[in-house]
Amino acid sequence: MLRRVSSPSMLNQVAYGLNFVKAVSTEVLNPADAGILSKARSPAINFVLGGPGVGKGTQCTRIAEIYGFRHLSVGDLLRKEISSNSEYGDMILETITKGKIVSSEVTVKLLKSAIESGENDRFLIDGFPRSEENRVAYEQIIGIEPEVVLFFDCNEEEMMKRVLHRNQGRVDDNIDTTKERLRVFEAYSLPVIRYYSQKGKLHKINAIGTEDEIFERLRPIFAT
Numbered sequence: 001m002l003r004r005v006s007s008p009s010m011l012n013q014v015a016y017g018l019n020f021v022k023a024v025s026t027e028v029l030n031p032a033d034a035g036i037l038s039k040a041r042s043p044a045i046n047f048v049l050g051g052p053g054v055g056k057g058t059q060c061t062r063i064a065e066i067y068g069f070r071h072l073s074v075g076d077l078l079r080k081e082i083s084s085n086s087e088y089g090d091m092i093l094e095t096i097t098k099g100k101i102v103s104s105e106v107t108v109k110l111l112k113s114a115i116e117s118g119e120n121d122r123f124l125i126d127g128f129p130r131s132e133e134n135r136v137a138y139e140q141i142i143g144i145e146p147e148v149v150l151f152f153d154c155n156e157e158e159m160m161k162r163v164l165h166r167n168q169g170r171v172d173d174n175i176d177t178t179k180e181r182l183r184v185f186e187a188y189s190l191p192v193i194r195y196y197s198q199k200g201k202l203h204k205i206n207a208i209g210t211e212d213e214i215f216e217r218l219r220p221i222f223a224t
């Protein structure tokens with residue numbers, strides 16, 4: 001079980017020099033909870049990052065099918081919590097509707113149990129970590145270094161256009177929430193992308209073009 005430690009949020013803000021208060025509900029996980037997954041296994045983790053509507057889910061579906069990964073969209077895990085009326089459902093719905101980031105306490109817990117379930121141990125984690133706070137919580141609780149971090153790069157006009165044409169009935173697919181998601185992406189997710197770039201793990205993908213063209217840019221990364 002994940003537990004909170006007292007007054008952690010200031011520590012986190014000082015440590016990472018970020019103003020979490022505006023966009024993130026901060027939770028820090030007790031170091032006593034640190035550690036790997038409960039089962040004796042060592043999954044291969046890959047992160048897929050990029051702004052709203054850039055095409056992460058579209059390409060993850062294809063990569064997963066062709067190269068045999070399990071695709072875990074953390075946004076989908078959160079939407080399932082809403083539709084299953086979990087204890088976190090109302091909070092998650094409110095956070096997604098506002099375009100903000102759900103606390104790491106919830107997302108890492110959901111991610112951990114999703115990784116632990118099922119047979120396939122090669123994962124594409126889509127849309128996470130979204131902030132440095134997410135990343136640190138992931139490292140404390142799951143702790144498996146990603147092999148590859150993809151960053152789908154695209155201009156904001158195109159991302160807005162793709163979101164508004166998506167037509168899947170998502171509560172956050174509207175102009176105002178998408179503007180906020182773009183702001184949150186720049187403020188909180190870009191530092192994560194810079195972090196993995198500095199570690200030499202980042203593959204920046206030009207996300208402009210047809211779905212087929214983008215998939216061809218991804219093939220060399222996974223076809224090894």
Ligand SMILES: Nc1ncnc2c1ncn2[C@@H]1O[C@H](COP(=O)(O)OP(=O)(O)OP(=O)(O)O)[C@@H](O)[C@H]1O
Binds near residue numbers: 055211
């Ligand atoms: N290369 C592309 N060109 C044009 N439209 C695209 C392209 N790739 C995906 N789309 C469309 O853009 C929309 C958003 O794609 P997708 O859901 O894959 O994005 P996402 O990055 O997962 O977004 P989110 O972070 O909001 O979940 C979908 O309607 C999808 O069909």
Ligand SMILES: O=c1ccn([C@@H]2O[C@H](COP(=O)(O)O)[C@@H](O)[C@H]2O)c(=O)[nH]1
Binds near residue numbers: 074078099102107128
């Ligand atoms: O790690 C995560 C992933 C998602 N969220 C929230 O969900 C929405 C939708 O996510 P998509 O990846 O676009 O499906 C996102 O805007 C956040 O509100 C999150 O908080 N943390």
Ligand SMILES: [Mg+2]
Binds near residue numbers: 073127
């Ligand atoms: Mg998606």
